[in-house]
Amino acid sequence: MPLRNTLTRFFQLEAASGLLLIAAAVLALFINNSPLSGLYNSFLDTPVVAQVGSLQIAKPLLLWINDGLMALFFLIIGLEVKREVLEGQLSKMSQVVLPGTAAIGGMVVPALIFWAMNRDNPAAVAGWAIPMATDIAFALGVLALLGKRVPVSLKLFLMTLAIIDDLGAIIVIALFYSGTLSSLALMLAAACLVALIAMNRLGVIKLAPYLIIGAILWVCVLKSGVHATLAGVTLAFCIPLRTRHAETSPSRTLEHALHPWVAYGILPLFAFANAGVPLAGVTLESFTHHVPLGIAAGLLVGKTLGVFGLTWLAIKAGLASLPGGASWKQLLGVSILCGIGFTMSLFVGSLAYVPGASPFAGEDRMGILAGSILAAFIGYAVTAMASPKR
Numbered sequence: 001m002p003l004r005n006t007l008t009r010f011f012q013l014e015a016a017s018g019l020l021l022i023a024a025a026v027l028a029l030f031i032n033n034s035p036l037s038g039l040y041n042s043f044l045d046t047p048v049v050a051q052v053g054s055l056q057i058a059k060p061l062l063l064w065i066n067d068g069l070m071a072l073f074f075l076i077i078g079l080e081v082k083r084e085v086l087e088g089q090l091s092k093m094s095q096v097v098l099p100g101t102a103a104i105g106g107m108v109v110p111a112l113i114f115w116a117m118n119r120d121n122p123a124a125v126a127g128w129a130i131p132m133a134t135d136i137a138f139a140l141g142v143l144a145l146l147g148k149r150v151p152v153s154l155k156l157f158l159m160t161l162a163i164i165d166d167l168g169a170i171i172v173i174a175l176f177y178s179g180t181l182s183s184l185a186l187m188l189a190a191a192c193l194v195a196l197i198a199m200n201r202l203g204v205i206k207l208a209p210y211l212i213i214g215a216i217l218w219v220c221v222l223k224s225g226v227h228a229t230l231a232g233v234t235l236a237f238c239i240p241l242r243t244r245h246a247e248t249s250p251s252r253t254l255e256h257a258l259h260p261w262v263a264y265g266i267l268p269l270f271a272f273a274n275a276g277v278p279l280a281g282v283t284l285e286s287f288t289h290h291v292p293l294g295i296a297a298g299l300l301v302g303k304t305l306g307v308f309g310l311t312w313l314a315i316k317a318g319l320a321s322l323p324g325g326a327s328w329k330q331l332l333g334v335s336i337l338c339g340i341g342f343t344m345s346l347f348v349g350s351l352a353y354v355p356g357a358s359p360f361a362g363e364d365r366m367g368i369l370a371g372s373i374l375a376a377f378i379g380y381a382v383t384a385m386a387s388p389k390r
Helices: 002-032 037-044 061-087 093-118 136-144 152-176 183-201 207-224 230-238 250-274 290-316 328-337 342-352 361-386
Strands: 047-052 055-060
Touching: 002 037, 002 136, 002 250, 002 342, 037 061, 047 061, 055 061, 055 207, 061 152, 061 207, 061 230, 061 250, 061 342, 093 152, 093 290, 136 152, 136 328, 136 342, 136 361, 152 230, 152 328, 152 342, 183 207, 183 230, 207 230, 207 250, 250 342, 290 328, 290 342, 290 361, 328 361, 342 361
Parallel strands: none
Antiparallel strands: 047 055
16 A cells, blocks of 8 residues: 555656646747747846855856756656665566666667768767657656556556666766766765765765765766766765665655655756747748757657567567556557657757757757657557546
């Protein structure tokens, strides 16, 4: 019963967050294509400076959202991944095979489709990772509209797939989207990591020391050239999940405290800040350009083929079985829903095509929005038709 209640709360939280993401994105599109567009852009360009002595971090508000607040989003992802690996859906190999295989297909096939459509343009091909990710909040939000018509096993499949998917995106960001590295900052970051690991091994269960050193780690990673959000994942892996004397788990405490703030605050704010695509002069031809078309095709077609195709192969090969109570048509609908990239796709897009420096900075968002919206509507329709009313 406690597990069922926990899952129910999780799905309700993620579903509500997904619907809020939709509202934030629509609001951004409306405002940036209205007489208020100047106010919208001035808001995102607001300079924000943090300084301690000679150490100064000066960024526009948009980058504080993308580099700072999103580090808390990645902290939540890290805490969820650690919990699932040690105690949850990723703790047993039998539970990992099907969603893990689907996640690999859902990452590789979209990237290959985008690469094939943009391989002749070195500047454009940098966005190959944009259609790889699944937005778990958005996808579960759409799936939640069907309520109990969809079996819990299928929701767990989607959740586990998306977590593995996010982990893959984190690795891709670390390997391919980091800037020029600073040796001094990296050494200071390594010292912070050693301190965090030492506290974990010594049995420190107070959250304050982890958060203080984690904040210092974020500054060091930010200055090192490695993307600052990876500090959130690193910190999450160092915070203890289990305790020696049955005390409250620091990891679970932090996850439960942060999750509503991230779901209802940070992610909608990120969507609002990044989804405001100016539509002036946009025509149907704008969506047929190789970058937005490659992203949209990767999300809608690539995700469907990758997730459903490798899932079918794994089940037919006897490596796994169909989620309990689910049908092949429902699985196809969920595979299409995996094409809702949105949050992570927008984030990777901001790294691949830097606003103001890349000619594709606006085009990638058109592809992400088009592909994600189509995946949401088509995925919902297919899943609804395959799920009889009770």
